[in-house]
Amino acid sequence: MRLDKYLCDMGAGTHSQVKQKIRKGLITVEGETVLRPEYQVEPEQKVCVEGEPFTYTEMEYYMLNKPAGCVSARTDEHCRTVLELLPKKKRKDLFPVGRLDKDTEGLLLITNDGKLAHLLLSPKRHVDKTYEARIQGQVTREHVKAFQEGLDIGEERLTLSAVLEILNSGEISQVRVTIQEGKFHQIKRMFQAVGCEVLYLKRLSMGSLTLDESLKPGEYRFLTEAELAKLKLEVGVEG
Known part of the structure; x- marks a missing residue:
């Protein structure tokens, strides 16, 4: 070249x-x-x-534990971006795969592999995304059923079936949610639809890729060869 x-x-x-x-x-x-x-x-x-x-690197794959307060974008005039948290990156064409809200923490894949990113985010692939959340309001079995059946969050269609697991129910509830979509503020809107409010949200996994809990918020590392191979196999990418 x-x-x-x-x-x-x-x-x-x-x-x-x-x-x-x-x-x-x-x-x-x-x-x-x-x-x-x-x-x-x-x-x-x-x-x-x-x-x-x-040293030339064609593709880079990073796992970032996104902290609250930064945006999932390549550039932003007002806020710190997730790419600014990767000082040792080589490629200048990296981007976050999907978006986490500014106040949401957790797993974020950053790469320049457009094909892999497209397949991970494609609604047709139904890639699971699991989150941990703290909710204002008592989460019940009725909410679990509503999440499973699909919710009206103001879109043309109901949300796809989602798995809501109650870890602790009370005035402040602890839950785990698995969705297969990535609509704007989706989990927050789903809880709003059942009369609750999300106080804290953290993504734990995306498909087979699980957040390395040894990474503190703002820390990152390269994906391992095993993690990358499994992720590619999951969505049908060769090599």
Whole structure:
């Protein structure tokens, strides 16, 4: 691929910044200075920017324990984004797979694998997403039944059948919810539909991918090869 594209993909700067670095003689390939942005480079070759080595990575997969207070977006003018929590990332084209509300915590997959993301989010795939929630109001078996049958949250259709597990019922209830959709504020709207309010929400899993509880809010790590392989197998992605 072109040297300037290689460097842009790896976050060495904007396209104009990268070109300027190349023309200033700040880039070497296999120890030789290269002055042409269009120079063809192979991913396995050793590329350095001002003496700092860059290793090309085509795809990156991160598990983030999203903290409350940041938004699930690539950029935002007013709030900190989840991508700002990944200082060691290489790719500049990463994005969060699905959105968690600003005040929602928990599992968030961040990658640049568009195909995998599309399949995980596709309504046709019915990928389970499990959340832990603290609810204002007593959650009962009637609520469990209503979640199973589908709720009117102001959309054209009722929500798909969801599993509501009561962990503790009282003035403040503790529950676990599994849904197969990802509508805007869906869980909050589902509880509103039965006269309750979500006080706290945390995503625990998405398909076979489960939040590593050793990750504190704001911490992240690479997906393991086993986690990635299982996730791809689940949605039918080869390789």
